[in-house]
Amino acid sequence: xxxxxxxxxxxxxxxxxxxxxxxxxxxxxxxxxxxxxxxxxxxxxxxxxxxxxxxxxxxxxxxxxxxxxxxxxxxxxxxxxxxxxxxxxxxxxxxxxxxxxxxxxxxxxxxxxxxxxxxxxxxxxxxxxxxxxxxxxxxxxxxxxxxxxxxxxxxxxxxxxxxxxxxxxxxxxxxxxxxxxxxxxxxxxxxxxxxxxx
Amino acid sequence: xxxxxxxxxxxxxxxxxxxxxxxxxxxxxxxxxxxxxxxxxxxxxxxxxxxxxxxxxxxxxxxxxxxxxxxxxxxxxxxxxxxxxxxxxxxxxxxxxxxxxxxxxxxxxxxxxxxxxxxxxxxxxxxxxxxxxxxxxxxxxxxxxxxxxxxxxxxxxxxxxxxxxxxxxxxxxxxxxxxxxxxxxxxxxxxxxxxxxx
DNA sequence: GCAATATGGTATCGAATCGATACTGAATCG
DNA sequence: CGATTCAGTATCGATTCGATACCATATTGC
Numbered sequence: 181x182x183x184x185x186x187x188x189x190x191x192x193x194x195x196x197x198x199x200x201x202x203x204x205x206x207x208x209x210x211x212x213x214x215x216x217x218x219x220x221x222x223x224x225x226x227x228x229x230x231x232x233x234x235x236x237x238x239x240x241x242x243x244x245x246x247x248x249x250x251x252x253x254x255x256x257x258x259x260x261x262x263x264x265x266x267x268x269x270x271x272x273x274x275x276x277x278x279x280x281x282x283x284x285x286x287x288x289x290x291x292x293x294x295x296x297x298x299x300x301x302x303x304x305x306x307x308x309x310x311x312x313x314x315x316x317x318x319x320x321x322x323x324x325x326x327x328x329x330x331x332x333x334x335x336x337x338x339x340x341x342x343x344x345x346x347x348x349x350x351x352x353x354x355x356x357x358x359x360x361x362x363x364x365x366x367x368x369x370x371x372x373x374x375x376x377x378x
Numbered sequence: 379x380x381x382x383x384x385x386x387x388x389x390x391x392x393x394x395x396x397x398x399x400x401x402x403x404x405x406x407x408x409x410x411x412x413x414x415x416x417x418x419x420x421x422x423x424x425x426x427x428x429x430x431x432x433x434x435x436x437x438x439x440x441x442x443x444x445x446x447x448x449x450x451x452x453x454x455x456x457x458x459x460x461x462x463x464x465x466x467x468x469x470x471x472x473x474x475x476x477x478x479x480x481x482x483x484x485x486x487x488x489x490x491x492x493x494x495x496x497x498x499x500x501x502x503x504x505x506x507x508x509x510x511x512x513x514x515x516x517x518x519x520x521x522x523x524x525x526x527x528x529x530x531x532x533x534x535x536x537x538x539x540x541x542x543x544x545x546x547x548x549x550x551x552x553x554x555x556x557x558x559x560x561x562x563x564x565x566x567x568x569x570x571x572x573x574x575x576x
Numbered sequence: 577g578c579a580a581t582a583t584g585g586t587a588t589c590g591a592a593t594c595g596a597t598a599c600t601g602a603a604t605c606g
Numbered sequence: 607c608g609a610t611t612c613a614g615t616a617t618c619g620a621t622t623c624g625a626t627a628c629c630a631t632a633t634t635g636c
Contacts, residue, residue, distance in 0.1 A: 184500060184503045184504060184507060185491065185492055185495040185498075185503060186488060186491075186492075187507050188495065188503055188506055188507050188510070189397070189488060189491045190560075191507060191510040191511060191514060192390055192393050192394055192397070192510070193394060193397055193416070194437070194514060194526065195390050195394070195510060195513065195514055195517075196390055196391060196393070196394020196395070196397075196398075197394070197437075197438055197439045198439060198514075198517060199387070199390070199391055199394070200394075200439065201439040204624095213592070213593070215593075215594095218391070232613080232614095233613075233614065233615095234612095234613065234614085239392070239395075240395055241395040241396060241398065241399040242593095242594075242595090243594075243595060243596085244613075244614065244615090245594080245595065245596075245597090245614090245615080245616085245617095246593070246594050246595070247614090248614060248615055248616085249592095249593085249594085249615090249616090250593085251614095252615085253592095265613095268602075268603070268612095268613085269601085269602060269603085270601070270602045270603070270612065270613040270614070271602095271612095271613055271614080272613075272614065290384060290387060292517065292520065292521075293383065293384075293387045293513075293517075294383055294384075295516070295517075295520055296513045296514075296516045296517035296520060297383040297386065297513050297516070298516070299512065299516060300383075300509050300512055300513060302382060304505065304508070304509045305382045305383060305386055305509060306382060307502065307505045307506065307509070308386055308505065308506040308509040308510060309382060309385050309386050309389060310502070311498050311502045311503060311505070311506040312386070312389040312390070312393060312506060313389060314497065314498055315393065315491075315494045315495050315498060316389060316392060316393055316396075316494075318493070318494045318495070318496070318497060319393075319396060319490065319491075319493075319494035322490065322493055322494060323490075328392065362388075402594095402595095411621070411622070413622075413623095430584080430585095431584075431585065431586095432583095432584065432585085440622095440623075440624090441623075441624055441625085442584075442585065442586090443585090443586080443587085443588095443623080443624065443625075443626090444622070444623050444624065445585090446585060446586055446587085447586090447587090447622080447623085448622085449585095450586085466583095466584080466631075466632070467630080467631060467632090468583065468584045468585070468630065468631045468632070469583095469584055469585080469631095470584075470585065577636100578635100578636090579634105579635090579636085580633100580634080580635080580636100581632100581633080581634075581635095582631105582632080582633070582634090583630100583631085583632075583633090584629105584630090584631085584632100585628105585629085585630090585631105586627105586628080586629075586630100587626100587627085587628075587629095588625105588626085588627085588628095589624105589625085589626085589627105590623105590624095590625090591622105591623090591624090591625105592621100592622085592623080592624105593620105593621085593622070593623090594619105594620090594621080594622090595618105595619095595620090595621105596617105596618085596619090596620105597616100597617090597618085598615105598616085598617085598618105599614105599615080599616075599617095600613105600614085600615075600616095601612105601613090601614090601615105602611100602612085602613085602614105603610100603611080603612075603613100604609100604610080604611075604612090605608105605609085605610080605611090606607100606608090606609080606610095
């Protein structure tokens, strides 16, 4: 009784393992390891504040040294491009190259998952997302680390007008698509929680 | 719109990564890698049909060679015991040693998760479990592989009387505790799906 | 029975991940 | 402008992991 949280953990771990296996499979042709594939997927969805080795490392739970090597490899393979930040010249910015985007387009690392969830109603998915997101947030508060999230639901998100947005933390204006990318500066809004973009 | 399955995937992967990190942390004292910890947790919950290298390999998504080495290490450390099956002498059976159980008891690899889910109502957890379980099952049907599950909800599960159970596939009688362990022969019951033990 | 084949597990090898440590260059703070 | 912090890289060694080959036991076909 009350073991249900553990059942949930078991499922998350198992599905995680399976997706890891899946990543290994889709990367096999290009000799890419699961981490490399995950990194590419991350970069495809990271916003302008989060396309750095550091953010990626935190996202994947790896140390910066390890990340550095993986990026080196992805760079050599021409799957990503690295360039210096204009303002802080210590930081390296990352973006997918055309080849990298093509790879993701061809490999479709998430296809198996899409299929596997085809019978789950949007509503149930929303509920599961909400529960897991809250778990993630609590976990991150307990430890340190960023929860990673998207603008809607973030403390710093400001809506200027119907289609104009702004990040209160960085002070930048944001486009619509900007607000749908992953950001590591994400912090949960204090008030009413739950639900995200629909 | 309709990207929600991907959001769910992202959460599962991220939580999976975090728990992996957590496993690395708790295993660090004993020089155990995440896989080793996961293997111990699995063995602590596997039923009599599922305590073999093969089942473990399928559960973790690793090849039998890899598993064999991990088990070798766990054996050398005295965390598990290996013994031959009486009937089929090719198969090796595994069980936690007293040391192994003590390790799990001390390390509490699931504690961080328990904490992280403390604010999620049992109901929401149940819903999330149900959605993820269905995802897992569909995934396993698409590919091959066992979904791993527990007796309630399994096609082969038979209730003989109030407290007597039986596995229709193996033909064995099962005790109450038996029915709450992980089994790799699990198959979803055809009819009404959803919900499990409460 | 007995060869042929299948199956569970192990041994060996090489590639690659990963963390630890030390290091470089840039920013910030006094 | 020196001291410290910080982002990232380089190097190293331990370990994981898959691939392949192998061994012992089961099973099947004849």
